[in-house]
Amino acid sequence: MSNLLDPKVLLAIKDLPLAAKTAVDGFMAGMHASRVKGAGLEFSQYRSYQPGDDLRWLDWKMYARSDRYYIRESEMETSIDISFLIDASNSMLHTEDGISKIDYARYLAASLAYLAHLQGDAAGLAVLHHGRLFTMTARREAQHMARLYYQLEQIQPGGTFTAPAQYRDLFSGPHNRQLLVFITDYYEQSGEITALLQTLSALGHEILVFHLLGEKERTGDFRGYDAVEDLETGQRLELTGIADTDYPSKLEQYNDQLRTQLLQRRIYYRQLLLQEPLDAALRDFLNQRNKMRK
Incomplete structure (x- = not known):
């Protein structure tokens, strides 16, 4: 496994396009050449x-x-449209070991977009934050990729997950089948994220979900904290006297149910830890992209 795929290494590279190229070059160097086919x-x-x-x-x-x-x-026929949907609600500011979810998301999206562009695919972007939706139509030109990287750099997380009333551009975009890559912490209060994904799936799109979690968040390691705060609602939970040893198993059970629910809709689900190198995500993306070509 190359340390070029380590999120801390990538975050140290302030130039996002260079970081994306570094990650993909390191990934491709470790794969058989026939696995990475261009258009x-x-x-x-x-x-x-x-x-x-x-x-x-x-x-x-x-x-x-x-x-x-x-x-x-x-x-032209083997090229496809790929759109990257970024959850940039306030909960994506959660940080562990110096890595925030939103930074992991932007570097992951940049790397996947670079790989897509390398294969001749059109890359688009949708950012859901502050209750609004920002979209960029998928295109293949190098100038468009520069704008996409710029918009990833400019993401300012905030607010709650975008309300359905703002989804018009997602539902009324190109009618051809697309590969949608959704990067999220899957924090939802009333099933709003699942509902959006189900609607997009019903429109015929192929969907790949990357669910971001921190290792401490996954294991319930809250040592040193008296309380935790919901980044989107501001609600605080006092931890004093609370010792729920079942937390990790309950979270795992929830995530297993979520995975099953999405797979029943033919939505691919992959959980990623903030401390985890990007090679697993790049491999899953490449496999899913190649499925659409067949």
Whole structure:
């Protein structure tokens, strides 16, 4: 396992695109080359260039022979749209070992977006915070990727999870099937996150959920604290005299139920710890992306 995938190492790199490239390069170096395939591996036919087509898929040898621009059709067909949905509600400010959930989320999303771009896919972004929704339509251009990284850097978590009234852009976007990568701490008060995912799944999208947890949060290690505070509601729970040794097993049971519930909707679920390297997430993303190509 490469230390280039360690979240602390990545957080020390202040340049987000460079950190994403570092993570993906380290990940790919440890994989067999055939596992990481770019677009257009199986050629089918040429077609004439149309304004708006990605210039990377131009066949320059055909241009040299015919003095006309042609696109390799198979390369366009194997590309897909991938949108990254970031939960940036206030609870994502939870921090352990110097790593906050929102920082882990932004570096994870940047790495996955870089890998998607490397494979010729269009990457989009949706940020849910302060009760509102910010969206960027999926595109393939390098300039668009620079804007996507910038928006990830600018995320300011706050408020509660975005209300359904703001979901219009998610439901009325491109009607083609997409891969949606949702990064969240899955803190919900009345099933609002699950309801959103079920609706998106019903629209035919493939969904990959990364559920972020801290190791102390997972084990209930509250040593040194007199109380804990809900980051979204402000409610405080006094810990003095409380010794719930069943906390870890209860949380595990809840997460198992959540996983089962999502899988029944064909929504892929993966739990990630803040202290965990990114290789597992990158591998899951790559496998899910390749499933959509078939």
